[in-house]
Amino acid sequence: MAASTSNALNWFLHRITGTFLIFMLITHFWVQHYDHQAASVTHEVVTEQGAMPDYPEEAKEGVRARFGPDAEATPYQVVMQRLADPVYAVLWKGFNILFLIVALHHGFYGLNNVMTDYIRDPMGRLIARSLSWTVALGLLIIGMYSVITAGW
């Protein structure tokens, strides 16, 4: 049956995507939380309505270097250091899209495994499967759109 070959392939792919995700999540975590110039999230708690986090000196310098001496280090500008560059951004956008595809495939394939374990009725399984992959496809399109158009 075609379904069983594709299941074996998907089972294999799930292990591969999982392994890939380790490296991609390390990169993502580093870039969003640790790197003093590029991290979008700072080591600060902000409680006031409308207040912005204060970025480290490295981030302020980076933003000024790219967007001019008056540019302010807002969260958007900090992220745009990577995503608005004409050349370098291709790498980051490419990385983000690859990350998006791999995470969605791994996550939704896994979700389908879980659902198949609890939904006994074949019709119910079919509905759950179609619905979840539709959501995944929608997220893929939305995600690609946001990351490609960001800063361009």
Add this chain to the structure above:
Amino acid sequence: MAVDTQERPAPTASQEGATAEQDSRFQRYRIRTGMFAWMMHRLTGVGLVVYLIIHIWGLTALTDPETFNALIAKYHSPIFKVGEFALLVAVAYHAMNGLRIVLIDFLGWSPNQKKLFWTLGAVTAVIILVGGWPSIYSLGEWILGPGSMPTLFL
């Protein structure tokens, strides 16, 4: 476990009852720790899918500077700092247990490898402490006042 169960033989009449079916599903996992590890893997996996959906949805803010600033400012609220730490715990656990499963599947290591289990457990603890330090630090600074937390490697 995660292999599609479509081709599973139809349940016999004696297993039809809800309790009997529950029993048979769980009795397959003889190692208690292993079963717990699997349940947590499933729980964190589904949790991460939920986060991923919210995350991608939220990132549509990338198309507008004001909206994106508001989103990232929200990421700095105290509840999110706690959530961020919880997210890291889920990711670290799921990643290391997933790595354990992949090593067992591909290298043919025995699932009984206690050493592998506890080594990866230690690695997970280190990832949570080092990776979670930014969240712990910011919450500490906020609760105990500026300068009260050691910066360490930040």
